[in-house]
Structures are given as structure tokens and as C-alpha cells.
Amino acid sequence: MKAVSARELATWLADDMREKPLLLDVREPWETQICRIGGSELVPMQALAARLPDLERERERPIVCICHHGGRSAHVAMFLARHGYASVYNLTGGVDAWARQVDTTMPTY
Numbered sequence: 001m002k003a004v005s006a007r008e009l010a011t012w013l014a015d016d017m018r019e020k021p022l023l024l025d026v027r028e029p030w031e032t033q034i035c036r037i038g039g040s041e042l043v044p045m046q047a048l049a050a051r052l053p054d055l056e057r058e059r060e061r062p063i064v065c066i067c068h069h070g071g072r073s074a075h076v077a078m079f080l081a082r083h084g085y086a087s088v089y090n091l092t093g094g095v096d097a098w099a100r101q102v103d104t105t106m107p108t109y
Contacts, residue, residue, distance in 0.1 A: 001088050001090060002087075002088070003089065003090050004064060004089040004091055005091075005093070005097070006093060006097040006102045009064060009091060010102045021064045021089070022041060022055075022062070023037055024040070024063050024066065024073075025041065025042050025066045025095075026045040026048065026072050026073050027072070028044050029044065034109050035108070037095060048079065058085075059086065060086055062089065063087065064089045064090075065080070065089065066098075067094045067095070068096060070090060071094075077089065
């Protein structure tokens with residue numbers, strides 16, 4: 001598992017020459033109703049094991065795990081790495097860092 005900052009992720013997403021990562025939001029649905037990074041896919045942390053077969057198609061694609069502050073997503077990133085996912089990142093500081101450093105119009109909670 002690697003770490004990626006909010007600013008690094010924004011640069012990555014804007015780079016048309018680089019493969020776009022799967023943005024895996026592991027928060028709860030109520031949290032994503034407040035704010036979310038566009039294009040992210042919601043798979044709540046507690047549903048991850050059951051949804052692992054759905055993610056099989058993404059095994060070789062870079063995956064950035066996202067939560068509120070980076071704690072839950074770090075656990076998910078480690079879980080995916082242990083299950084053989086090749087390129088897994090944790091968004092350091094989570095959506096809170098994204099809202100403060102990249103998209104200052106995004107609501108925080």
C-alpha cells in the first residue's frame with residue numbers, strides 16, 4: 001500500500017497521459033450524501049469482503065481508497081494489497097484533505 005496526498009491525486013486525475021485510478025470510497029452512504037469526490041465508487045468498508053468479487057476486474061488497475069480522514073481507507077488499502085491487488089493507494093487525510101486542499105467548495109463534516 002502506498003499513500004497519495006489530495007494534491008497528488010488531483011494532479012493524477014488531471015493527467016491525461018496516466019491511467020486513471022479507481023476511486024474507492026469506503027465511507028457509509030450517509031457520508032457520501034454530504035460530500036464525495038466525483039467519479040468515486042461507493043463500497044462501504046463493512047461491505048468490502050462481500051463485494052471483493054465485483055472488484056476482481058480492477059485487480060491490475062490503480063485503486064485509491066478514500067474515507068473521511070484516511071483511517072478506514074488505510075485498513076481497506078492494506079486488505080486489498082494482502083489480497084493481491086497490484087497498485088493500492090490510501091488518500092492521506094481523506095475527503096477532508098480533498099475539501100481543504102483541492103476543492104474548497106466541498107462541504108466538510
